[in-house]
Structure formats: structure tokens, C-alpha cells
Amino acid sequence: MEKIPVVQDFSPSFRPDGKFHVRLTVGRFQNLRRLTxxxxxxxxxxxxxxxxxxxxxxxxxFAQHRIILFGNxxxxxxxxxxxxLLIAGASxxxxxxxxxxxxxxxxxxxQSIWTWLFIRIEDLSEGNAVKRARQAxxxxxxxxxxxxxxxxxxxxxxALATAATFTGYFVPIREIVAESLQFQLPVSVTGWLVIMAGITYINxxxxxxxxxxHACPYSRFQSVMFDDDTRTVSYDARRGEPRANLRKASANRGDCVDCGLCVQVCPVGIDIRDGLQAACIDCGACIDACDSVMEKVDxxxxxxxxxSETELQGNKTRFLRLRLTGYGTVMLCAFASVLAGFIDTADLLVEIRRDRGAMFRQVDQNTVCNVYLVKVERVNEAIRRVDVSISGGGQYKLFGPRHIDLTDDGPSWLPYRVCSQNLExxxxxxxxxxASESFSAEKKTTFLARSW
Structure with a gap:
């Protein structure tokens, strides 16, 4: 299979002042982009x-060691x-x-959404792209x-609103706003807001x-993922070439009138007529601009x-193919696994550690005790107290707190001693x-009666 050429170097033609000014356009793909x-x-x-x-x-x-996800x-x-979930999204x-x-x-x-927002602000405040280029x-x-x-x-x-909102997913947003209005925002949070706002402003x-x-790795490995049947924004050179201005058109000219609008509306400043390029983000702005010109010139x-490359060569594009089916299968399996995991989440976390100082303690000739450290942490806020008991294949006695209050500040390790006379x-x-009123859980461990 012949590889699709990827143009790495591009030189936008709409650069009167050393930078290109993105011209806003309208069309079905821009409407779809806004709807998304x-x-x-x-x-x-x-x-x-x-x-x-x-x-x-x-x-x-981070303070509560919790992830609140849609109320859970x-x-x-x-x-x-x-x-x-990230693996499923990547698939x-x-x-x-x-x-x-x-x-x-x-x-x-x-990155693209915020870029368009900043471009629109630029268009509203300084005028359209033609005006900005003229005043450069x-x-x-x-x-x-x-x-x-x-x-x-x-x-x-x-940028500040973006940074504050992003921070609000880690620190309650109402606390951030209240402390900001009172000028009591912690230095760490203030520094984070400044850094995030600066990154947004620059990017x-x-x-x-x-x-x-340059920064997005996707632009680098897209050529590896694409194949001849990948549908991407493409210029039909067989139909458009040779391009010519309408005033200088000859009888054998192509449909491209060389107006340059496809370059002027591109947010990354490339000329799609040069072929598939690493910087192209497939936003469809050049499609809308070109379609409007084609409509005007009949x-x-x-x-x-x-x-796809197959379509541009006059053949039919295949949608179902091995690589696409493989990615689709991995994606469905990943989402199914994540969904099953979210359904089976724990309401209570229990950790048990044995006393490493002594594997077991011989109290008398017929009694052996094991010491454990138990930590119980609630995930479900409705669980306020649990009752502790033990069960097993022998006769055991439990020494330690029989009731654990989970409303205290943070979990702690509690000592328990379990003794048994079953030394066989x-x-x-x-x-x-x-166990609580509406919840129960168990944690298995081992009881050692003597050395091996």
C-alpha cells in the first residue's frame, strides 16, 4: 500500500504582517462544529x-480522597x-x-474550541481578517x-474563567469564588490559577x-493511522487543476479559481491544495469556503x-476494513469493561495488616492469638457506623472495638486481637x-496457629 504523503512544511500565503489572520466563514461544517x-x-x-x-x-x-462522579x-x-476510561476514549x-x-x-x-473562541473575540474587537491584515x-x-x-x-x-473552572473540578468552585471575593485565596490555588490562565492565553x-x-502528538502519528480509505479533508486535484483566475481562464482550466479563500479561513494557515498535511485538523472551514465559491461560479x-485517496482516484471507498474493525472492537470492549467497573464500585474500603513483629503469640498451651491492624474508610457518605465481627473454620474470640464510627476526621488503623484454641x-x-443498617462487607485474612 502506497503511503499517503504528509506535507510537514507549509507557508500560508495570507501573511501580510508576518502572521496569518484567520477569516471567519459560514457553512454546514461550521454549523456542525458549533453544534458540537x-x-x-x-x-x-x-x-x-x-x-x-x-x-x-x-x-x-484530594482533601477527602474522593472522586465524586455524577453524584456517586x-x-x-x-x-x-x-x-x-482514558483507554476507551483513546480507542x-x-x-x-x-x-x-x-x-x-x-x-x-x-485546543481547537478555545482557538475559535479567541479568534472570534479578535474578530469582534479588531475587525475582520481583511481589516486586520490591511492595518498590519x-x-x-x-x-x-x-x-x-x-x-x-x-x-x-x-483565560481566567477557563482556569477557575478547571480548578473547580479539584477544589469546590464555590469556595474558590468566595475566597477570591474576600481576597483570602490560598497562595497555592492562586499560583495554579495564574499558571493555567497563562497557558490558556498563550495556547x-x-x-x-x-x-x-508541534505540541500535539496526534499530528505526528496520524499518517501512520491513516490508510487509503480514510476520509479526510482533501482537494480533488483531478477536477481542480490546472487552477486559474476566472479573468485569465483558458478553455482547459480546472474548477479551482485560485481565490485563496481556502487558505484564508484555515485556522492553522495551510493550503489544503498542497495535499494532506500534518497541521490539518479537519475542521472543514476550507470546504465551506470553497463550496460558497463554487456556488457563485456555477x-x-x-x-x-x-x-479518501481511493475516492480521489476514482474508486469506491471501503468502510469496513481490518484496522477499523480492530479499533472498534477494542473500543467496545474497553467501554464495556469500564461500565462494569463503575457498576461494581465499593461503598466501603477495608484494609487489614498482620502484626509483622510476631506471626502469632502463644498465650498458653491451648491458646494462640494473632494481632491485626484494621482500617475502614467509607466511600458512601450514608454509612456512618459499622459493626465488626469475625467468622471462620474454628472458634475465635475477637478483642478490639466492636463498633467503628466513620464520621470522624479520616480513617485510622485500629488494633484487633483474635485468639483461638483450635490448634490442629x-x-x-x-x-x-x-455491617451497617443497609450495608455489609467482608475481608478475608489468615490465622496462624503455629510455624510450618
């Missing part, structure tokens, strides 16, 4: 404020579930990449200076496309479209039972 991104933005900024029964819907609490409390011991990303290219980057990636190089004074300062002020406000406002090209739309076997199985 705006709910994600609303979810990001709104979910941090949602509470259920006094608990945030989503909170990674998880312990740090269940962090592998989040790792599984979904790979599946989409093989099928439709970098559609995640163009329609749902936070002129002295920065008067209203132009005011507009520039207003743009950066709005960028900073959005989405100043470097933008460089993140997609040519069929789709000169730039989501198409050197090792037997012992079970600690923990």
Missing part, C-alpha cells in the same frame, strides 16, 4: 456548578476505572482517525490601540496552530471535501465482617 462545541463549552463551564444532595456532580477531591462517590482505589479517537481523520481535532478538541504594520495608536487592548483584556478574562491566543503542529460543490491446623482462613 457549544454544548461542550456549556458542559465544561456549567457542570462544575451542578450539585446533587449537597455534593458536586464531578469533583476530584469513588475512592482513589478506583482510579484504574478512570485509566480504563474511540483512533477509530475516528482511521475512519474520518482528525475530526476530533477540528470539532471537539479543547501601521502605528498602534488611537482606537486601534484601544481595540488591541480590549482584545487582550477579553482574552485574559476568558489559544498567541501560538494557536503551533500547538496543533460549479458543482465538493472540490474540497471529506474524501497451622493456618486457617479468617473473615472480618463489617
Amino acid at each position: 462545541s457549544w454544548p461542550l463549552i456549556a458542559l465544561y463551564f456549567g457542570l462544575v456548578w451542578v450539585q446533587y444532595d449537597g455534593q458536586p456532580w464531578l469533583l476530584f477531591s 462517590a469513588l475512592s482513589w482505589h478506583e482510579l484504574p476505572l478512570l485509566a480504563g 474511540l479517537l483512533f477509530f475516528l482517525a482511521v475512519a474520518w481523520g482528525r475530526v476530533w481535532c477540528g470539532f471537539a478538541c479543547p 504594520g501601521q502605528p498602534l495608536r488611537g482606537m486601534r490601540l484601544v481595540r488591541r487592548l480590549a482584545k487582550h483584556a477579553l482574552w485574559i478574562l476568558l 489559544a491566543g498567541l501560538v494557536r496552530e503551533k500547538i496543533c503542529l 460549479r458543482p460543490q465538493g472540490l474540497i471535501r471529506f474524501a 491446623r497451622p493456618k486457617t482462613e479468617l473473615t472480618f465482617n463489617f
Whole structure:
């Protein structure tokens, strides 16, 4: 299979002042992008404020050693579930990449979404791309200076709001707002907010496309994941070439009128007509711009479209293929495993350690005791107290707290002594039972009666 060429070096033609100014456009793919991104933005900024029964819907609490996920409390011991969720998400990303290219980057990636927000702020404050390019190089004074300062002020406000919201998923957002209004925000939280706001301001406002090209690893390994049947934003060179301006068109010219709009609307500043490029995020802006031009010059739309190399060569694209099926299978298995894990989460965490100083203690000729350290930690806040008992294959006596209050500040190790007169076997199985009004759990350990 012939590899799809990936252009690494690109030189946008719309750079009057040393940088390119992104021209906003309209069209079906831009509408689809907004339908995808705006709910994600609303979810990001709104979910941090949602509470259920006094608990945030989503909170990674380091102070309480809890993960609150949609009203359900998880312990740090269940962090592998989040790792599984990341694996499932990565599998979904790979599946989409093989099928439709970098559609995640163009329609749902936070870097792209925030880049478009910053571009729109720039367009509203300083004018459209044509105006900004025309004024490039002129002295920065008067209203132009005011507009520039207003743009950066709005960028900073959005960056601070983004940083505060992100921090609110680890520290309750209401605490952050209240302490900020009272100027009592801890230094650590203040420093974190400044760092996160600075990163957002730089990434989405100043470097933008460089993140997609140089910092994002996806742009580097996309050519490995793509195949000849991957549908990605492509220019139909067989139909468009030779390109020519309408005023200088010859009889054998292609449909491309060389207007340059596909370059002007690209948020990463590439020319899609140069072929598949590592910086392309498949946002579809060039498709909408080209379709609008084709409509005006009375040519069929789709000169730039989501198409595979197979389709551009005049053949039919295959959707079902081994690589795509493999990624889809891994994705479904990963999501199923994570779902099963979330259904079977623990409400109570129990840890038991044996006294390492002495494996067993001979009290008298007929009695042997083992010492254990027990730690009980509640995940479900409804569990306030548990009763402790033991069971096993012999006659055991338990010495230690029979009731554990779980409303105290944090769990602690409690000593227990278990004694037995059943010395026939050197090792037997012992079970600690923990029960409350509506919950029960058990933890197995061993009881040693004598050396092997």
C-alpha cells in the first residue's frame, strides 16, 4: 500500500504582517462544529456548578480522597476505572482517525474550541481578517490601540474563567469564588490559577496552530493511522487543476479559481491544495469556503471535501476494513469493561495488616492469638457506623472495638486481637465482617496457629 504523503512544511500565503489572520466563514461544517462545541463549552463551564444532595456532580477531591462522579462517590482505589476510561476514549479517537481523520481535532478538541473562541473575540474587537491584515504594520495608536487592548483584556478574562473552572473540578468552585471575593485565596490555588490562565492565553491566543503542529502528538502519528480509505479533508486535484483566475481562464482550466479563500479561513494557515498535511485538523472551514465559491461560479460543490485517496482516484471507498474493525472492537470492549467497573464500585474500603513483629503469640498451651491492624474508610457518605465481627473454620474470640464510627476526621488503623484454641491446623482462613443498617462487607485474612 502506497503511503499517503504528509506535507510537514507549509507557508500560508495570507501573511501580510508576518502572521496569518484567520477569516471567519459560514457553512454546514461550521454549523456542525458549533453544534458540537457549544454544548461542550456549556458542559465544561456549567457542570462544575451542578450539585446533587449537597455534593458536586464531578469533583476530584484530594482533601477527602474522593472522586465524586455524577453524584456517586469513588475512592482513589478506583482510579484504574478512570485509566480504563482514558483507554476507551483513546480507542474511540483512533477509530475516528482511521475512519474520518482528525475530526476530533477540528470539532471537539479543547485546543481547537478555545482557538475559535479567541479568534472570534479578535474578530469582534479588531475587525475582520481583511481589516486586520490591511492595518498590519501601521502605528498602534488611537482606537486601534484601544481595540488591541480590549482584545487582550477579553482574552485574559476568558483565560481566567477557563482556569477557575478547571480548578473547580479539584477544589469546590464555590469556595474558590468566595475566597477570591474576600481576597483570602490560598497562595497555592492562586499560583495554579495564574499558571493555567497563562497557558490558556498563550495556547489559544498567541501560538494557536503551533500547538496543533508541534505540541500535539496526534499530528505526528496520524499518517501512520491513516490508510487509503480514510476520509479526510482533501482537494480533488483531478477536477481542480490546472487552477486559474476566472479573468485569465483558458478553455482547459480546472474548477479551482485560485481565490485563496481556502487558505484564508484555515485556522492553522495551510493550503489544503498542497495535499494532506500534518497541521490539518479537519475542521472543514476550507470546504465551506470553497463550496460558497463554487456556488457563485456555477460549479458543482465538493472540490474540497471529506474524501479518501481511493475516492480521489476514482474508486469506491471501503468502510469496513481490518484496522477499523480492530479499533472498534477494542473500543467496545474497553467501554464495556469500564461500565462494569463503575457498576461494581465499593461503598466501603477495608484494609487489614498482620502484626509483622510476631506471626502469632502463644498465650498458653491451648491458646494462640494473632494481632491485626484494621482500617475502614467509607466511600458512601450514608454509612456512618459499622459493626465488626469475625467468622471462620474454628472458634475465635475477637478483642478490639466492636463498633467503628466513620464520621470522624479520616480513617485510622485500629488494633484487633483474635485468639483461638483450635490448634490442629497451622493456618486457617479468617473473615472480618463489617455491617451497617443497609450495608455489609467482608475481608478475608489468615490465622496462624503455629510455624510450618
